[in-house]
Amino acid sequence: MNRALRRISIAVLVMFVLLIVNVNYLQGFDTASLASKPGNSRAFYAAQNQYQRGSIVTSDGKVIAASRLSSGNDSIKYQRYYPSGPEYAPVTGYYTIFGATGIEAAKNSLLSGNDSSLDVRKIIDLITGKTTKGATVQVTVNSKAQDAAWNALKSLGKPGAVVALNPKTGAVLALASYPSFDPNVLAIHDGAKLNKIDQKLLKDPAQPLLNRALQGTYPPGSTFKIVTSSALLTQSPSTTINTNVASPTTLTLPQTQHILHNDQGEACGDGSGQAPLITAFAQSCDTTFAKIGIQVGANGLNDMAQNFGMNDANLTIPLPVARSNYVIPASQALTAFSAIGQFSDTVTPLQEAMFAAAVANGGELMKPDLVQQVTASDLSTVQGMSPSVLSHSISSSVSDSMKQMMLAVVQQPEGTAYAFRQGVTGVEIAGKTGTAETGTVTSLNDAAFTCFAPFANPNIAVGVIIQGGGYGASAAAPIAVQVIQAYQRAVGNQ
Amino acid sequence: MSSITAPSPAVDPTGPLPPASRSRRRTELIMLVFAFALVAFALANVGFTLKGGLPAGAALYLAVYLAIVLLAHLAVRRFAPWADPLLLPLAALLNGLSIVMMDRLSAQVNPARGAPAISASQANLQIAFSAIGIGCFVAVLVLIREPRVLQRYTYTLGAVGILLVALPALLPASISEVYGAKIQIRFGSFTTIQPEEFAKLALAASFAGYLVAKRDVLALAGRRVLGIDLPRARDLGPILLAWAASLLLLIFESDIGTSAVFMGLFVAMLYIATSRTSWLLLGFLMFVVGAFAASRLVGHVHERFDIWLHPFTPANVNGNSFQLVQGLYGMASGGLLGKGLGGGQPYITPLVQSDLVFTAFGEEIGLAGLMAILLIYGLIVQRGLRTAISVKDPFSKLLAGGLSFMLALQVFVIVGGVTRLIPLTGITTPFLSQGGSSLVGSWILIALLVRVSDTARRPPPRPIQEEGLTQVVTLN
Numbered sequence: 001m002n003r004a005l006r007r008i009s010i011a012v013l014v015m016f017v018l019l020i021v022n023v024n025y026l027q028g029f030d031t032a033s034l035a036s037k038p039g040n041s042r043a044f045y046a047a048q049n050q051y052q053r054g055s056i057v058t059s060d061g062k063v064i065a066a067s068r069l070s071s072g073n074d075s076i077k078y079q080r081y082y083p084s085g086p087e088y089a090p091v092t093g094y095y096t097i098f099g100a101t102g103i104e105a106a107k108n109s110l111l112s113g114n115d116s117s118l119d120v121r122k123i124i125d126l127i128t129g130k131t132t133k134g135a136t137v138q139v140t141v142n143s144k145a146q147d148a149a150w151n152a153l154k155s156l157g158k159p160g161a162v163v164a165l166n167p168k169t170g171a172v173l174a175l176a177s178y179p180s181f182d183p184n185v186l187a188i189h190d191g192a193k194l195n196k197i198d199q200k201l202l203k204d205p206a207q208p209l210l211n212r213a214l215q216g217t218y219p220p221g222s223t224f225k226i227v228t229s230s231a232l233l234t235q236s237p238s239t240t241i242n243t244n245v246a247s248p249t250t251l252t253l254p255q256t257q258h259i260l261h262n263d264q265g266e267a268c269g270d271g272s273g274q275a276p277l278i279t280a281f282a283q284s285c286d287t288t289f290a291k292i293g294i295q296v297g298a299n300g301l302n303d304m305a306q307n308f309g310m311n312d313a314n315l316t317i318p319l320p321v322a323r324s325n326y327v328i329p330a331s332q333a334l335t336a337f338s339a340i341g342q343f344s345d346t347v348t349p350l351q352e353a354m355f356a357a358a359v360a361n362g363g364e365l366m367k368p369d370l371v372q373q374v375t376a377s378d379l380s381t382v383q384g385m386s387p388s389v390l391s392h393s394i395s396s397s398v399s400d401s402m403k404q405m406m407l408a409v410v411q412q413p414e415g416t417a418y419a420f421r422q423g424v425t426g427v428e429i430a431g432k433t434g435t436a437e438t439g440t441v442t443s444l445n446d447a448a449f450t451c452f453a454p455f456a457n458p459n460i461a462v463g464v465i466i467q468g469g470g471y472g473a474s475a476a477a478p479i480a481v482q483v484i485q486a487y488q489r490a491v492g493n494q
Numbered sequence: 495m496s497s498i499t500a501p502s503p504a505v506d507p508t509g510p511l512p513p514a515s516r517s518r519r520r521t522e523l524i525m526l527v528f529a530f531a532l533v534a535f536a537l538a539n540v541g542f543t544l545k546g547g548l549p550a551g552a553a554l555y556l557a558v559y560l561a562i563v564l565l566a567h568l569a570v571r572r573f574a575p576w577a578d579p580l581l582l583p584l585a586a587l588l589n590g591l592s593i594v595m596m597d598r599l600s601a602q603v604n605p606a607r608g609a610p611a612i613s614a615s616q617a618n619l620q621i622a623f624s625a626i627g628i629g630c631f632v633a634v635l636v637l638i639r640e641p642r643v644l645q646r647y648t649y650t651l652g653a654v655g656i657l658l659v660a661l662p663a664l665l666p667a668s669i670s671e672v673y674g675a676k677i678q679i680r681f682g683s684f685t686t687i688q689p690e691e692f693a694k695l696a697l698a699a700s701f702a703g704y705l706v707a708k709r710d711v712l713a714l715a716g717r718r719v720l721g722i723d724l725p726r727a728r729d730l731g732p733i734l735l736a737w738a739a740s741l742l743l744l745i746f747e748s749d750i751g752t753s754a755v756f757m758g759l760f761v762a763m764l765y766i767a768t769s770r771t772s773w774l775l776l777g778f779l780m781f782v783v784g785a786f787a788a789s790r791l792v793g794h795v796h797e798r799f800d801i802w803l804h805p806f807t808p809a810n811v812n813g814n815s816f817q818l819v820q821g822l823y824g825m826a827s828g829g830l831l832g833k834g835l836g837g838g839q840p841y842i843t844p845l846v847q848s849d850l851v852f853t854a855f856g857e858e859i860g861l862a863g864l865m866a867i868l869l870i871y872g873l874i875v876q877r878g879l880r881t882a883i884s885v886k887d888p889f890s891k892l893l894a895g896g897l898s899f900m901l902a903l904q905v906f907v908i909v910g911g912v913t914r915l916i917p918l919t920g921i922t923t924p925f926l927s928q929g930g931s932s933l934v935g936s937w938i939l940i941a942l943l944v945r946v947s948d949t950a951r952r953p954p955p956r957p958i959q960e961e962g963l964t965q966v967v968t969l970n
Binding site for chain 2: 006024072
């Protein structure tokens with residue numbers, strides 16, 4: 001029996017040698033290959049967990065996202081929290097154990113402290129014995145403008161979004177979307193619970209997770225007449241804002257029986273069938289701009305729409321922005337519709353703000369940017385903001401004309417936004433209203449408004465879209481006015 | 495008559511015992527203190543990593559652990575004074591590491607699930623089960639004074655073993671099924687017993703008794719075909735029975751790992767008893783054929799092979815092989831020295847507290863720690879096999895050889911499984927896995943080895959007088 005036992009012992013030895021060799025191979029030689037295999041989340045979690053994640057602050061120093069030590073038997077060391085929750089959710093996005101959106105995603109490597117640009121500082125931290133932390137991201141948002149935008153949207157209670165830009169730099173001054181969500185509820189470290197909350201938010205018909213300011217697209221309505229007018233003024237330099245243009249009360253569209261009316265069938269200008277361009281613009285005559293649209297043609301409109309930043313699917317601020325669409329129509333009748341912001345035209349609220357920003361900045365459309373600067377934990381700047389031109393939309397002379405016409409919308413008695421200038425003191429606002437038919441009989445139209453202020457030296461351009469808001473002047477314009485006034489107070493212009 | 499009455503030259507009755515016969519109980523005590531120190535350091539390490547200080551329950555944990563380990567030592571001193579000095583400390587160290595790992599796993603939430611791998615109360619149960627396990631260890635030493643006693647119950651133990659194996663298969667799935675395998679009996683909502691952990695021991699003792707009785711006929715009768723001694727058809731009965739039982743396990747309980755351990759145990763014991771290679775070949779062949787057939791017929795088995803061969807395919811990585819690959823990723827992240835106890839992310843791996851506990855150690859104490867753990871297992875097996883070789887009684891020889899080989903096989907199946915050397919099948923890692931049945935069963939196994947080693951190492955009776963043919967000896 002002992003001979004058999006000795007052989008069994010040798011078999012056991014072989015078994016253990018096999019195990020030992022295999023474990024040595026796995027942990028001694030195969031680690032790098034296993035680390036890069038699909039579904040290996042350990043390195044990801046470890047990197048996210050390594051340093052205290054950096055904060056996100058507004059341009060005026062308000063903290064909108066930060067990390068603190070987790071409590072209890074949490075395996076994740078730091079807990080992310082958002083002091084203002086839903087108000088800044090379209091800016092910060094969320095940061096969950098499974099992924100991130102918004103600035104949290106766009107600047108993840110810097111916030112987490114794992115970006116290669118922080119390597120030298122990490123070595124210094126190691127030598128000086130300081131705890132390495134993630135970098136702080138300062139966004140361009142002004143907390144006063146953001147408060148005004150968010151509070152106005154919330155008190156109105158309708159789905160919509162507000163974007164404010166600094167026309168000179170492209171800095172995003174406000175970025176609000178309603179209804180929103182509280183990123184704090186998604187920051188929990190409980191995947192099972194998180195999945196439930198996430199499913200509930202995804203199924204919510206109010207779409208709280210949708211960042212309407214950047215990802216929602218809506219018909220621009222009459223605000224598109226900025227593009228149509230710019231196309232006309234650019235194509236025929238002899239045309240001025242006082243040139244009389246054909247402005248019939250009704251217009252039968254070419255090759256169709258369709259008769260186009262102005263809003264509520266009213267006459268344009270003095271009813272003579274001719275009106276100065278500025279009057280038609282202020283009054284927002286559909287017949288006039290339908291005719292102008294046919295005159296400049298679909299390609300002319302398309303070129304100008306692109307000059308204003310439309311048809312660009314790759315814009316990031318650094319948050320991704322949905323493409324605002326101008327689709328070249330197949331017929332003159334549809335071209336007429338497209339010229340007044342109907343047909344297949346869709347824009348984001350950011351695009352609405354870009355219309356006004358381009359005009360306000362003398363025709364130079366600055367690239368919108370949400371990040372002002374990134375600072376390492378030793379307060380040294382890692383990334384700054386360098387304003388860049390996105391597109392040369394219009395010449396400065398066309399821009400001057402457009403400014404005058406947009407001022408008339410607010411300042412002239414016949415202007416569609418005239419009713420709102422009474423409440424506004426100390427700042428001259430120029431803008432354009434839009435009311436887009438959504439095609440559903442039961443609901444109100446979408447309201448849009450794009451504007452800039454102060455007229456003489458613009459420092460803010462605002463785009464507002466309210467779904468089911470009715471007339472742009474009544475629903476969207478007051479919100480823009482509140483944002484502008486809050487911002488002027490904040491920068492000391494008022 | 496002078497030639498017969500010549501005095502025996504070997505033993506001076508008043509002189510010291512030869513060195514080989516020292517009881518070595520003090521060595522055992524020193525090794526136990528060493529094991530306790532390691533466990534205490536490991537527990538403190540977990541506390542400092544996770545909480546920045548000693549965990550609140552650490553003192554109580556260590557006090558209970560020290561008490562039960564010393565109790566076991568005293569029991570060995572009293573009831574098996576000549577036992578192998580390494581078996582108890584090695585087992586106690588593994589048991590202590592398991593307590594530390596369960597405490598560590600209960601102290602951190604798995605973010606994906608929102609709960610720790612095991613609850614704090616389950617971690618506390620592990621130390622309670624350690625106490626019960628050591629209680630059973632002592633009970634075996636007290637009740638079974640001579641290993642041969644078990645030989646009397648050959649058929650009783652066999653019947654008990656078969657019944658324990660069959661029980662989960664006969665019970666409804668609601669009581670017996672866990673992760674697709676029917677291997678447990680559930681009492682209430684919390685307590686479960688895995689009868690196979692005890693069936694293994696009963697069957698090993700039963701096989702030993704049966705084979706001791708039949709080994710001559712199994713070894714000698716038969717014909718020689720193609721250079722291989724084939725046994726007679728009627729002697730094939732028991733091996734066919736064992737084969738059928740292990741296949742039934744496979745098919746009705748979907749428990750391929752335990753089935754392999756049973757089959758391996760039986761074939762190895764048959765080989766030890768008869769020294770006939772033909773039994774080894776036959777047994778191995780039958781298991782391979784059976785396993786192949788089962789892999790075609792039983793989905794659970796086929797799936798195991800697919801996971802083993804293609805774990806990293808996109809469909810498998812987040813599906814069937816998730817557990818295996820997460821275990822491998824854990825070991826990879828541990829590398830040579832590990833992340834430190836409390837420093838890794840073992841909670842990502844499903845079932846890290848039971849089947850994949852080896853990978854949790856790999857992640858936190860690294861290759862160095864795993865080598866130590868494998869060597870501890872290797873040492874236990876080596877001490878067991880050495881005991882089997884040195885003990886004279888054939889039944890004890892077979893029992894110790896069989897139990898040692900079974901322990902080795904179990905370690906090979908589960909460690910080989912989680913390291914992708916062989917297909918992963920869910921069986922427990924002796925002493926390390928969470929769970930009372932496995933822990934208690936492992937302690938009984940060690941108790942039986944300690945009992946046999948006591949018999950093996952006990953010095954021969956000392957003659958107290960030398961008068962002619964008649965020797966008066968003390969019997970102890």
